[in-house]
Amino acid sequence: MDQLITAFVTLFVTIDPAGLAPLFIALTSGMEARERRRVGFRAAIIAFVILVLFALAGTAILALFGITLPAFRIAGGLLLFVIAFEMIFEKRAERHERTTTRLSADEMSHLAVFPLAIPLLAGPGAISATILLAGQMSGFAGKAELVGVIAAILAITFGVFALGERIEKLIGDTGRMVISRLLGVILAALAVQYVADGIVAFVNAPA
Template sequence: MASADQLINAFTTLLVTIDPPGLAPIFLGLTTGMSRTERTQVALRGSTIAFIILAVFALFGAGVLGVLGISIGAFRIAGGLLLFWIAFEMVFEKRQDRKEKATEVAITKDHIENIAVFPLALPLIAGPGAISATILLAGTLATSVGKAQLIGVLAANLLLTFLMLLVAERLDRFLGVTGRAILTRLLGVILAALAAQFVVDGAKSALNLISATPH
């Protein structure tokens, strides 16, 4: 069973990686012209699909790595570096620009009914960062009880994301451009620290593996 500190760490890592406040203005752009009911349907469907995607990676991601011959230590280092890059983009406001560009392309190519799947669920909510973080956390919470707790943490994060999307208009108005920029940078710094910890843990795991290998 995971400790309270581990669960808080898992929740924070996923929350910062998914970044619900940062999704709010993009969601508004995606659902322009929709009624409140239609927006709710898109938010619910997108959040549910994203939860299913992340839950699958939580349960089977480590197994896939094993089949590919990738150690969890190596993936922690790679995943930590990826999360650090995302944190860098958040601090310097590059991630939001990239998300908005991806959204513009998606709207021209996909019918409005499909935006809950693409680009909302994948890659905006369950993006590479969230998937990497989920697999990394699944490696930390490796027992059956730990996996169940991680699924619970995922459900809590996606529920919060869904609620944030429901109040996206009010949240965007409340934060404003300055508030969003400050919050995104703050979350980016937190994510950078969490990413660094993943790299340190991965390096320790890799060194232990090397020292345990007979020469």
């Protein structure tokens, strides 16, 4: 149960569904509610496939390049800390907004793939967190639980997208900033824990 909670919290704050809601609304501006739901659902499905791929084969990919899990845990923890820093100081929202402004007319028809699924949902931070969690949740049961967590978070994300306009009006800019920064502090603490665990495992690894 502790692993499930850790996995859920880590991926939830990394993907940050609430923080993406205003960006989703901006990207789908002018669309009907049904079209918005279709785009949000497709983005969630694509992100699910990407994250599940790394959950199941992430360790094998690391082995192919000769990277140990402790080393990746340290690197992933540092990356998560950078994301947490950006969330706390509102840098992440600014970067995401810059990403959305680069869309051309042709890319608008494929916005479910870019930038929604990649890199806003299944970005480097989420992929790193997924591989790290997959290393902790070993065995078929552990992987199945991780896939379930990924599915649950992306289902929540789709729900937030579907209700994004209402949520934005409800919490306002102040509420969004408070939530984003609170989640950033939690993610920073988890990132430090990942780095500490990775250093211990790296030092204690057999030569």
